[in-house]
Amino acid sequence: MVYATRRFEFSSSHRYWRDDWSPEENERVFGKCTSRYGHGHNYTLDVTITGALDPRTGMVMNMTELKAIVNQVLEEFDHKHLNEDTPYFKTQLPTTENLVRVLWRLIAARLPAEARLARLRLYEMADLWAEYDGADETTFARAYTFSAAHRLHAPALSDEENRAIYGKCNNPNGHGHNYTVEVSVGGPVDPETGMVIDLTALDRTVRELLDQLDFRHLDREVAAFADQPSTAENIVVYLWNELAPRLEGRLRHLKLWETRKNVFEYAGPTGASEHR
Template sequence: MDVFATRRFNFSASHRYWREEWSLEQNEAVFGKCTNRYGHGHNYELFVTVAGAVDPITGMVMNMVELKRLVTMVLDQFDHKHLNEDTPYFREVIPTTENLVRVLWGLIEPQLPKGVRLAKLRLYENSDLYAEYFGRQQQATFNRRYEFSAAHRLHAQSLTDEANREIYGKCNNPNGHGHNYQLEVTVDGLIDAQTGMVIDLVDMDRRVQSVLDNWDHRHLDYQVAEFAEQPSTAENIVVVLWQRLEALFGSQLKHLRLWETANNVFDYPLSQH
Protein backbone atom coordinates (compact mmCIF):
# COMPACT_ATOMS: atom_id res chain seq x y z
CA MET A 1 0.00 0.00 0.00
CA ASP A 2 1.33 3.45 -0.93
CA VAL A 3 2.49 5.99 1.62
CA PHE A 4 1.98 9.68 0.84
CA ALA A 5 4.64 12.31 1.55
CA THR A 6 4.20 16.07 1.16
CA ARG A 7 6.68 18.93 1.02
CA ARG A 8 5.93 22.66 0.96
CA PHE A 9 7.54 25.16 -1.42
CA ASN A 10 7.27 28.91 -1.95
CA PHE A 11 7.77 31.22 -4.88
CA SER A 12 6.76 34.78 -5.75
CA ALA A 13 5.37 35.90 -9.09
CA SER A 14 3.10 38.41 -10.77
CA HIS A 15 0.46 37.86 -13.43
CA ARG A 16 -2.47 39.39 -15.28
CA TYR A 17 -5.83 38.00 -16.35
CA TRP A 18 -6.79 39.27 -19.80
CA ARG A 19 -8.27 38.05 -23.07
CA GLU A 20 -7.32 40.17 -26.09
CA GLU A 21 -10.46 39.25 -28.04
CA TRP A 22 -12.72 40.48 -25.23
CA SER A 23 -13.72 44.07 -24.59
CA LEU A 24 -12.48 45.93 -21.52
CA GLU A 25 -15.96 45.65 -20.04
CA GLN A 26 -16.11 41.87 -20.54
CA ASN A 27 -12.63 41.35 -19.10
CA GLU A 28 -13.45 43.44 -16.04
CA ALA A 29 -16.80 41.68 -15.55
CA VAL A 30 -15.10 38.27 -15.44
CA PHE A 31 -11.69 39.02 -13.93
CA GLY A 32 -12.22 42.22 -11.90
CA LYS A 33 -9.06 43.75 -10.46
CA CYS A 34 -6.97 40.98 -12.01
CA THR A 35 -7.20 42.83 -15.34
CA ASN A 36 -4.80 45.55 -14.13
CA ARG A 37 -2.55 46.18 -17.15
CA TYR A 38 0.63 46.12 -15.06
CA GLY A 39 -0.26 42.90 -13.27
CA HIS A 40 -0.39 42.03 -9.61
CA GLY A 41 1.49 39.50 -7.51
CA HIS A 42 1.36 36.75 -4.92
CA ASN A 43 3.54 34.80 -2.57
CA TYR A 44 2.53 31.37 -3.83
CA GLU A 45 2.66 28.33 -1.58
CA LEU A 46 2.89 24.93 -3.27
CA PHE A 47 2.34 21.58 -1.55
CA VAL A 48 3.73 18.66 -3.51
CA THR A 49 2.43 15.21 -2.53
CA VAL A 50 4.18 12.11 -3.84
CA ALA A 51 3.22 8.50 -3.23
CA GLY A 52 4.80 5.10 -3.44
CA ALA A 53 5.98 2.08 -1.54
CA VAL A 54 8.40 2.56 1.35
CA ASP A 55 11.91 1.57 0.30
CA PRO A 56 12.99 -1.30 2.58
CA ILE A 57 16.55 0.05 2.79
CA THR A 58 16.09 3.83 3.16
CA GLY A 59 12.68 3.69 4.85
CA MET A 60 11.47 6.49 2.57
CA VAL A 61 9.00 6.89 -0.26
CA MET A 62 11.39 9.45 -1.74
CA ASN A 63 14.32 11.38 -0.37
CA MET A 64 12.89 14.80 0.48
CA VAL A 65 16.25 16.42 -0.35
CA GLU A 66 15.94 15.08 -3.89
CA LEU A 67 12.31 16.18 -4.13
CA LYS A 68 13.36 19.65 -3.01
CA ARG A 69 16.04 19.79 -5.69
CA LEU A 70 13.71 18.68 -8.48
CA VAL A 71 10.81 20.96 -7.56
CA THR A 72 13.06 23.96 -6.90
CA MET A 73 14.56 23.52 -10.37
CA VAL A 74 11.04 23.75 -11.81
CA LEU A 75 9.96 26.70 -9.66
CA ASP A 76 13.06 28.70 -10.60
CA GLN A 77 11.33 29.25 -13.95
CA PHE A 78 8.51 31.09 -12.17
CA ASP A 79 10.07 32.66 -9.08
CA HIS A 80 10.27 36.46 -9.23
CA LYS A 81 8.84 36.43 -12.74
CA HIS A 82 5.84 37.92 -14.51
CA LEU A 83 4.04 34.75 -15.55
CA ASN A 84 2.54 36.24 -18.73
CA GLU A 85 5.68 38.02 -19.92
CA ASP A 86 8.61 35.98 -18.60
CA THR A 87 7.49 32.36 -19.06
CA PRO A 88 6.48 30.53 -22.27
CA TYR A 89 3.52 28.81 -20.63
CA PHE A 90 1.11 31.73 -20.42
CA ARG A 91 1.52 33.61 -23.68
CA GLU A 92 -1.83 32.20 -24.84
CA VAL A 93 -3.18 30.78 -21.58
CA ILE A 94 -4.41 32.88 -18.65
CA PRO A 95 -2.24 32.20 -15.56
CA THR A 96 -5.07 31.43 -13.16
CA THR A 97 -4.33 29.34 -10.10
CA GLU A 98 -5.98 26.37 -11.82
CA ASN A 99 -3.90 26.72 -14.99
CA LEU A 100 -0.70 27.34 -13.07
CA VAL A 101 -1.04 24.23 -10.91
CA ARG A 102 -1.74 22.17 -14.04
CA VAL A 103 1.41 23.51 -15.74
CA LEU A 104 3.46 22.76 -12.62
CA TRP A 105 2.18 19.19 -12.64
CA GLY A 106 3.34 18.73 -16.22
CA LEU A 107 6.82 19.96 -15.30
CA ILE A 108 7.25 18.14 -11.97
CA GLU A 109 5.81 14.71 -12.78
CA PRO A 110 8.45 13.72 -15.40
CA GLN A 111 11.25 14.55 -12.95
CA LEU A 112 10.20 11.97 -10.35
CA PRO A 113 12.19 8.75 -10.01
CA LYS A 114 10.81 5.36 -11.00
CA GLY A 115 8.37 3.94 -8.47
CA VAL A 116 7.31 7.36 -7.19
CA ARG A 117 4.14 8.97 -8.49
CA LEU A 118 2.87 12.50 -8.18
CA ALA A 119 -0.36 12.20 -6.20
CA LYS A 120 -1.49 15.80 -5.70
CA LEU A 121 -0.47 19.43 -6.07
CA ARG A 122 -2.10 22.11 -3.95
CA LEU A 123 -1.29 25.70 -4.90
CA TYR A 124 -2.22 28.59 -2.61
CA GLU A 125 -2.52 31.98 -4.26
CA ASN A 126 -3.25 33.44 -0.84
CA SER A 127 -4.37 32.03 2.49
CA ASP A 128 -8.05 32.08 1.44
CA LEU A 129 -7.77 30.55 -2.02
CA TYR A 130 -6.15 27.46 -3.49
CA ALA A 131 -6.45 25.05 -6.42
CA GLU A 132 -5.68 21.34 -6.38
CA TYR A 133 -4.72 19.15 -9.31
CA PHE A 134 -4.54 15.37 -9.56
CA GLY A 135 -3.39 14.92 -13.13
CA ARG A 136 -6.90 14.58 -14.56
CA GLN A 137 -6.30 16.55 -17.77
CA GLN A 138 -8.54 19.64 -17.64
CA GLN A 139 -10.19 18.89 -14.27
CA ALA A 140 -9.19 20.59 -11.03
CA THR A 141 -10.63 21.54 -7.66
CA PHE A 142 -10.92 25.08 -6.37
CA ASN A 143 -11.17 26.10 -2.72
CA ARG A 144 -12.15 29.46 -1.25
CA ARG A 145 -12.47 30.45 2.39
CA TYR A 146 -15.20 32.70 3.82
CA GLU A 147 -15.91 34.09 7.27
CA PHE A 148 -19.06 34.86 9.20
CA SER A 149 -19.65 35.85 12.81
CA ALA A 150 -22.52 34.40 14.78
CA ALA A 151 -23.78 33.69 18.28
CA HIS A 152 -25.36 30.50 19.54
CA ARG A 153 -26.08 28.36 22.59
CA LEU A 154 -25.63 24.61 22.68
CA HIS A 155 -28.84 23.28 24.15
CA ALA A 156 -30.84 20.14 23.33
CA GLN A 157 -34.53 20.65 24.03
CA SER A 158 -35.07 16.95 24.64
CA LEU A 159 -32.62 16.96 27.58
CA THR A 160 -33.01 18.37 31.06
CA ASP A 161 -31.26 21.59 32.00
CA GLU A 162 -28.92 19.59 34.20
CA ALA A 163 -28.05 17.20 31.38
CA ASN A 164 -27.43 20.09 29.00
CA ARG A 165 -25.06 21.74 31.45
CA GLU A 166 -23.23 18.46 31.94
CA ILE A 167 -22.83 17.79 28.22
CA TYR A 168 -22.17 21.27 26.88
CA GLY A 169 -20.50 23.01 29.80
CA LYS A 170 -19.76 26.70 29.13
CA CYS A 171 -21.36 26.37 25.70
CA ASN A 172 -24.74 26.00 27.44
CA ASN A 173 -24.56 29.53 28.85
CA PRO A 174 -28.17 30.81 28.68
CA ASN A 175 -27.01 34.13 27.22
CA GLY A 176 -25.08 32.41 24.47
CA HIS A 177 -21.59 32.92 23.10
CA GLY A 178 -20.13 33.35 19.62
CA HIS A 179 -17.44 32.58 17.07
CA ASN A 180 -15.76 33.95 13.99
CA TYR A 181 -16.57 30.94 11.84
CA GLN A 182 -14.43 30.20 8.80
CA LEU A 183 -15.92 28.13 6.00
CA GLU A 184 -13.86 26.54 3.22
CA VAL A 185 -15.90 25.71 0.13
CA THR A 186 -14.44 23.27 -2.41
CA VAL A 187 -15.85 22.86 -5.91
CA ASP A 188 -14.50 20.93 -8.86
CA GLY A 189 -14.94 20.80 -12.59
CA LEU A 190 -13.26 21.32 -15.92
CA ILE A 191 -10.91 24.27 -16.32
CA ASP A 192 -12.68 26.59 -18.74
CA ALA A 193 -10.58 27.10 -21.87
CA GLN A 194 -11.35 30.81 -22.07
CA THR A 195 -11.30 31.94 -18.43
CA GLY A 196 -8.81 29.41 -17.07
CA MET A 197 -11.08 28.87 -14.08
CA VAL A 198 -13.10 25.97 -12.71
CA ILE A 199 -15.78 28.42 -11.64
CA ASP A 200 -16.47 32.11 -12.06
CA LEU A 201 -15.07 33.47 -8.79
CA VAL A 202 -17.46 36.41 -8.70
CA ASP A 203 -20.41 34.08 -9.15
CA MET A 204 -19.06 31.65 -6.55
CA ASP A 205 -18.73 34.47 -4.02
CA ARG A 206 -22.23 35.68 -4.81
CA ARG A 207 -23.77 32.25 -4.23
CA VAL A 208 -21.90 31.55 -0.99
CA GLN A 209 -22.56 35.02 0.40
CA SER A 210 -26.26 34.70 -0.39
CA VAL A 211 -26.28 31.96 2.26
CA LEU A 212 -23.80 33.38 4.75
CA ASP A 213 -25.28 36.89 4.73
CA ASN A 214 -28.33 35.43 6.47
CA TRP A 215 -26.09 33.95 9.18
CA ASP A 216 -23.55 36.71 9.66
CA HIS A 217 -24.02 38.78 12.84
CA ARG A 218 -27.01 36.68 13.80
CA HIS A 219 -27.95 34.39 16.67
CA LEU A 220 -28.23 30.99 15.02
CA ASP A 221 -30.73 29.52 17.47
CA TYR A 222 -33.19 32.41 17.14
CA GLN A 223 -32.64 33.53 13.55
CA VAL A 224 -31.81 30.43 11.49
CA ALA A 225 -34.82 28.16 11.02
CA GLU A 226 -32.90 24.87 11.02
CA PHE A 227 -31.73 25.42 14.60
CA ALA A 228 -35.11 26.06 16.15
CA GLU A 229 -35.41 22.33 16.92
CA GLN A 230 -31.80 21.03 16.87
CA PRO A 231 -28.62 22.14 18.68
CA SER A 232 -26.46 24.57 16.72
CA THR A 233 -23.36 22.41 17.04
CA ALA A 234 -20.65 22.84 14.42
CA GLU A 235 -21.53 19.35 13.16
CA ASN A 236 -25.11 20.42 12.53
CA ILE A 237 -24.01 23.77 11.12
CA VAL A 238 -21.75 22.25 8.46
CA VAL A 239 -24.49 19.82 7.38
CA VAL A 240 -27.07 22.63 7.07
CA LEU A 241 -24.58 24.74 5.12
CA TRP A 242 -23.98 21.80 2.80
CA GLN A 243 -27.71 21.43 2.18
CA ARG A 244 -28.11 25.12 1.37
CA LEU A 245 -25.02 25.36 -0.81
CA GLU A 246 -25.69 22.09 -2.64
CA ALA A 247 -28.98 23.61 -3.79
CA LEU A 248 -26.94 26.41 -5.42
CA PHE A 249 -23.91 24.49 -6.74
CA GLY A 250 -25.31 21.03 -7.42
CA SER A 251 -22.79 18.27 -8.05
CA GLN A 252 -19.97 20.80 -8.46
CA LEU A 253 -19.89 21.18 -4.67
CA LYS A 254 -17.42 18.64 -3.28
CA HIS A 255 -16.44 19.50 0.28
CA LEU A 256 -16.99 21.90 3.17
CA ARG A 257 -14.64 22.54 6.05
CA LEU A 258 -15.89 24.60 9.00
CA TRP A 259 -13.51 26.15 11.51
CA GLU A 260 -15.38 26.93 14.71
CA THR A 261 -12.12 27.84 16.44
CA ALA A 262 -8.46 27.29 15.59
CA ASN A 263 -8.70 23.98 17.47
CA ASN A 264 -12.09 22.69 16.32
CA VAL A 265 -12.48 21.80 12.63
CA PHE A 266 -15.35 19.93 10.97
CA ASP A 267 -15.46 18.39 7.47
CA TYR A 268 -18.45 17.34 5.41
CA PRO A 269 -18.38 15.02 3.66
CA LEU A 270 -15.17 13.45 4.93
CA SER A 271 -13.83 12.33 1.57
CA GLN A 272 -13.32 15.03 -1.05
CA HIS A 273 -12.21 12.93 -3.96
Protein backbone atom coordinates in the same frame (compact mmCIF):
# COMPACT_ATOMS: atom_id res chain seq x y z
CA MET B 1 0.96 3.60 0.59
CA VAL B 2 3.04 6.27 2.23
CA TYR B 3 2.51 9.85 1.06
CA ALA B 4 5.29 12.37 1.56
CA THR B 5 4.73 16.11 1.23
CA ARG B 6 7.22 18.91 0.92
CA ARG B 7 6.28 22.59 0.88
CA PHE B 8 7.76 25.13 -1.55
CA GLU B 9 7.33 28.86 -1.95
CA PHE B 10 7.72 31.22 -4.88
CA SER B 11 6.58 34.73 -5.76
CA SER B 12 5.13 35.78 -9.10
CA SER B 13 2.94 38.39 -10.71
CA HIS B 14 0.20 37.83 -13.24
CA ARG B 15 -2.83 39.35 -14.90
CA TYR B 16 -6.22 37.97 -16.00
CA TRP B 17 -7.26 39.50 -19.27
CA ARG B 18 -8.73 38.20 -22.53
CA ASP B 19 -8.09 40.34 -25.61
CA ASP B 20 -11.10 38.76 -27.33
CA TRP B 21 -13.43 40.03 -24.61
CA SER B 22 -14.63 43.60 -24.07
CA PRO B 23 -13.15 45.52 -21.13
CA GLU B 24 -16.57 45.26 -19.43
CA GLU B 25 -16.66 41.48 -19.78
CA ASN B 26 -13.08 41.18 -18.46
CA GLU B 27 -13.98 43.40 -15.52
CA ARG B 28 -17.16 41.45 -14.77
CA VAL B 29 -15.47 38.03 -14.70
CA PHE B 30 -11.97 38.84 -13.44
CA GLY B 31 -12.55 41.97 -11.32
CA LYS B 32 -9.40 43.40 -9.76
CA CYS B 33 -7.27 40.68 -11.42
CA THR B 34 -7.55 42.67 -14.68
CA SER B 35 -5.30 45.42 -13.27
CA ARG B 36 -3.17 46.62 -16.19
CA TYR B 37 0.37 46.07 -14.98
CA GLY B 38 -0.38 42.88 -13.06
CA HIS B 39 -0.40 42.10 -9.39
CA GLY B 40 1.43 39.40 -7.43
CA HIS B 41 1.31 36.66 -4.85
CA ASN B 42 3.50 34.60 -2.59
CA TYR B 43 2.54 31.16 -3.78
CA THR B 44 2.84 28.10 -1.56
CA LEU B 45 3.09 24.72 -3.28
CA ASP B 46 2.63 21.44 -1.41
CA VAL B 47 4.11 18.58 -3.42
CA THR B 48 2.95 15.11 -2.38
CA ILE B 49 4.63 12.00 -3.73
CA THR B 50 4.00 8.32 -3.16
CA GLY B 51 5.56 4.99 -4.12
CA ALA B 52 7.05 1.85 -2.64
CA LEU B 53 9.51 2.39 0.19
CA ASP B 54 13.13 1.61 -0.63
CA PRO B 55 13.92 -1.07 2.01
CA ARG B 56 17.48 0.23 2.40
CA THR B 57 16.75 3.95 2.82
CA GLY B 58 13.21 3.70 4.22
CA MET B 59 12.14 6.45 1.80
CA VAL B 60 10.01 6.75 -1.37
CA MET B 61 12.69 9.04 -2.72
CA ASN B 62 15.29 11.23 -1.17
CA MET B 63 13.55 14.45 -0.13
CA THR B 64 16.71 16.39 -0.93
CA GLU B 65 16.43 15.13 -4.49
CA LEU B 66 12.74 16.11 -4.61
CA LYS B 67 13.65 19.54 -3.31
CA ALA B 68 16.24 19.98 -6.07
CA ILE B 69 13.83 18.83 -8.81
CA VAL B 70 10.96 21.08 -7.74
CA ASN B 71 13.19 24.10 -7.10
CA GLN B 72 14.59 23.72 -10.59
CA VAL B 73 11.05 23.76 -12.00
CA LEU B 74 10.12 26.78 -9.87
CA GLU B 75 13.15 28.78 -11.09
CA GLU B 76 11.13 29.48 -14.20
CA PHE B 77 8.29 31.03 -12.16
CA ASP B 78 9.90 32.62 -9.12
CA HIS B 79 10.10 36.41 -9.29
CA LYS B 80 8.62 36.37 -12.77
CA HIS B 81 5.51 37.70 -14.47
CA LEU B 82 3.61 34.51 -15.36
CA ASN B 83 2.01 35.96 -18.52
CA GLU B 84 5.12 37.71 -19.83
CA ASP B 85 8.09 35.68 -18.64
CA THR B 86 6.90 32.08 -19.01
CA PRO B 87 5.69 30.30 -22.16
CA TYR B 88 2.73 28.60 -20.46
CA PHE B 89 0.14 31.35 -20.43
CA LYS B 90 0.06 32.62 -23.98
CA THR B 91 -3.17 30.78 -24.76
CA GLN B 92 -4.55 30.19 -21.26
CA LEU B 93 -4.87 32.43 -18.23
CA PRO B 94 -2.48 32.09 -15.28
CA THR B 95 -5.23 31.13 -12.84
CA THR B 96 -4.41 28.97 -9.84
CA GLU B 97 -6.20 26.07 -11.56
CA ASN B 98 -4.12 26.39 -14.75
CA LEU B 99 -0.87 27.03 -12.89
CA VAL B 100 -1.24 23.93 -10.72
CA ARG B 101 -1.76 21.83 -13.85
CA VAL B 102 1.29 23.32 -15.57
CA LEU B 103 3.38 22.61 -12.47
CA TRP B 104 2.01 19.06 -12.37
CA ARG B 105 3.19 18.39 -15.91
CA LEU B 106 6.65 19.83 -15.29
CA ILE B 107 7.25 18.12 -11.94
CA ALA B 108 5.75 14.72 -12.90
CA ALA B 109 8.01 14.55 -15.95
CA ARG B 110 11.13 15.02 -13.84
CA LEU B 111 10.48 12.58 -10.99
CA PRO B 112 12.53 9.37 -10.85
CA ALA B 113 10.79 6.10 -11.74
CA GLU B 114 10.35 5.02 -8.12
CA ALA B 115 8.26 8.05 -7.13
CA ARG B 116 4.79 8.99 -8.36
CA LEU B 117 3.36 12.46 -8.05
CA ALA B 118 0.20 12.00 -5.96
CA ARG B 119 -1.07 15.54 -5.42
CA LEU B 120 -0.19 19.18 -5.84
CA ARG B 121 -1.86 21.85 -3.77
CA LEU B 122 -1.10 25.41 -4.80
CA TYR B 123 -2.04 28.29 -2.51
CA GLU B 124 -2.28 31.66 -4.23
CA MET B 125 -3.22 33.15 -0.88
CA ALA B 126 -3.85 31.56 2.50
CA ASP B 127 -7.59 31.44 1.73
CA LEU B 128 -7.46 30.43 -1.94
CA TRP B 129 -5.96 27.29 -3.41
CA ALA B 130 -6.21 24.78 -6.23
CA GLU B 131 -5.40 21.11 -6.10
CA TYR B 132 -4.66 18.59 -8.82
CA ASP B 133 -3.97 14.86 -8.75
CA GLY B 134 -3.53 14.15 -12.45
CA ALA B 135 -7.21 13.29 -13.06
CA ASP B 136 -9.67 15.27 -15.19
CA GLU B 137 -11.02 17.22 -12.26
CA THR B 138 -9.24 20.14 -10.68
CA THR B 139 -10.24 21.27 -7.21
CA PHE B 140 -10.52 24.91 -6.26
CA ALA B 141 -11.12 26.15 -2.75
CA ARG B 142 -11.69 29.43 -1.04
CA ALA B 143 -12.23 30.24 2.61
CA TYR B 144 -14.86 32.65 3.91
CA THR B 145 -15.60 33.92 7.39
CA PHE B 146 -18.69 34.82 9.36
CA SER B 147 -19.21 35.76 12.97
CA ALA B 148 -22.23 34.64 14.94
CA ALA B 149 -23.60 34.07 18.41
CA HIS B 150 -25.28 30.87 19.47
CA ARG B 151 -26.18 28.63 22.38
CA LEU B 152 -25.95 24.86 22.33
CA HIS B 153 -29.31 23.70 23.61
CA ALA B 154 -31.22 20.70 22.30
CA PRO B 155 -35.01 20.99 22.58
CA ALA B 156 -35.21 17.18 22.84
CA LEU B 157 -33.22 17.17 26.10
CA SER B 158 -34.06 18.41 29.60
CA ASP B 159 -32.38 21.57 30.96
CA GLU B 160 -30.29 19.39 33.23
CA GLU B 161 -29.17 17.14 30.35
CA ASN B 162 -28.38 20.17 28.20
CA ARG B 163 -26.20 21.62 30.97
CA ALA B 164 -24.44 18.28 31.45
CA ILE B 165 -23.77 17.68 27.74
CA TYR B 166 -22.96 21.15 26.46
CA GLY B 167 -21.40 22.66 29.62
CA LYS B 168 -20.33 26.28 29.09
CA CYS B 169 -21.82 26.27 25.57
CA ASN B 170 -25.28 25.98 27.17
CA ASN B 171 -25.04 29.48 28.73
CA PRO B 172 -28.60 30.85 28.32
CA ASN B 173 -27.26 34.25 27.20
CA GLY B 174 -25.20 32.68 24.42
CA HIS B 175 -21.61 33.13 23.26
CA GLY B 176 -20.07 33.43 19.79
CA HIS B 177 -17.37 32.54 17.29
CA ASN B 178 -15.54 33.74 14.22
CA TYR B 179 -16.34 30.86 11.90
CA THR B 180 -14.26 30.07 8.83
CA VAL B 181 -15.69 27.86 6.11
CA GLU B 182 -13.54 26.48 3.29
CA VAL B 183 -15.62 25.73 0.19
CA SER B 184 -14.07 23.25 -2.27
CA VAL B 185 -15.49 22.92 -5.75
CA GLY B 186 -14.36 20.52 -8.45
CA GLY B 187 -14.73 20.00 -12.16
CA PRO B 188 -13.04 20.58 -15.49
CA VAL B 189 -11.22 23.89 -15.99
CA ASP B 190 -13.16 26.22 -18.30
CA PRO B 191 -10.75 26.91 -21.22
CA GLU B 192 -12.03 30.51 -21.52
CA THR B 193 -11.75 31.60 -17.88
CA GLY B 194 -9.15 29.11 -16.64
CA MET B 195 -11.44 28.46 -13.70
CA VAL B 196 -13.39 25.51 -12.33
CA ILE B 197 -16.15 27.91 -11.36
CA ASP B 198 -16.72 31.60 -11.99
CA LEU B 199 -15.00 33.05 -8.93
CA THR B 200 -17.16 36.17 -8.80
CA ALA B 201 -20.28 33.99 -8.90
CA LEU B 202 -18.88 31.64 -6.23
CA ASP B 203 -18.10 34.58 -3.95
CA ARG B 204 -21.55 36.04 -4.47
CA THR B 205 -23.34 32.73 -3.87
CA VAL B 206 -21.42 31.88 -0.71
CA ARG B 207 -21.53 35.43 0.65
CA GLU B 208 -25.30 35.64 0.12
CA LEU B 209 -25.75 32.55 2.26
CA LEU B 210 -23.22 33.50 4.93
CA ASP B 211 -24.62 37.02 5.20
CA GLN B 212 -27.78 35.43 6.58
CA LEU B 213 -25.67 34.11 9.49
CA ASP B 214 -23.07 36.87 9.81
CA PHE B 215 -23.45 39.00 12.95
CA ARG B 216 -26.60 37.11 13.92
CA HIS B 217 -27.67 34.86 16.76
CA LEU B 218 -27.96 31.51 15.00
CA ASP B 219 -30.63 29.97 17.24
CA ARG B 220 -32.78 33.07 17.46
CA GLU B 221 -32.42 34.59 14.02
CA VAL B 222 -31.83 31.69 11.61
CA ALA B 223 -34.88 29.50 11.04
CA ALA B 224 -32.79 26.36 10.42
CA PHE B 225 -31.55 26.38 14.02
CA ALA B 226 -34.83 27.19 15.74
CA ASP B 227 -35.52 23.53 16.44
CA GLN B 228 -32.10 21.86 16.21
CA PRO B 229 -28.94 22.69 18.17
CA SER B 230 -26.52 25.02 16.36
CA THR B 231 -23.59 22.63 16.69
CA ALA B 232 -20.84 23.05 14.10
CA GLU B 233 -21.86 19.61 12.80
CA ASN B 234 -25.39 20.86 12.11
CA ILE B 235 -24.04 24.12 10.66
CA VAL B 236 -21.73 22.39 8.18
CA VAL B 237 -24.56 20.10 7.02
CA TYR B 238 -26.87 23.13 6.72
CA LEU B 239 -24.28 25.00 4.62
CA TRP B 240 -23.85 21.94 2.38
CA ASN B 241 -27.58 21.55 1.85
CA GLU B 242 -27.94 25.24 0.97
CA LEU B 243 -24.83 25.51 -1.23
CA ALA B 244 -24.89 22.22 -3.16
CA PRO B 245 -27.94 23.08 -5.30
CA ARG B 246 -26.69 26.63 -5.92
CA LEU B 247 -23.25 25.53 -7.13
CA GLU B 248 -24.47 23.41 -10.03
CA GLY B 249 -22.98 20.09 -9.01
CA ARG B 250 -19.54 21.55 -8.36
CA LEU B 251 -19.47 21.46 -4.54
CA ARG B 252 -17.07 18.76 -3.33
CA HIS B 253 -16.13 19.48 0.27
CA LEU B 254 -16.79 21.85 3.16
CA LYS B 255 -14.49 22.45 6.11
CA LEU B 256 -15.79 24.53 8.99
CA TRP B 257 -13.58 25.94 11.74
CA GLU B 258 -15.67 26.88 14.78
CA THR B 259 -12.51 27.90 16.60
CA ARG B 260 -8.91 27.35 15.63
CA LYS B 261 -9.06 24.09 17.54
CA ASN B 262 -12.43 22.66 16.40
CA VAL B 263 -12.73 21.69 12.74
CA PHE B 264 -15.62 19.91 11.01
CA GLU B 265 -15.74 18.49 7.49
CA TYR B 266 -18.61 17.36 5.31
CA ALA B 267 -18.76 16.17 1.72
CA GLY B 268 -22.47 15.44 1.46
CA PRO B 269 -24.46 12.41 2.59
CA THR B 270 -22.32 9.99 0.57
CA GLY B 271 -19.03 11.90 0.46
CA ALA B 272 -15.82 10.90 2.16
CA SER B 273 -13.73 13.42 4.06
CA GLU B 274 -10.35 14.34 2.64
CA HIS B 275 -8.56 13.84 5.97
CA ARG B 276 -5.80 16.19 4.93
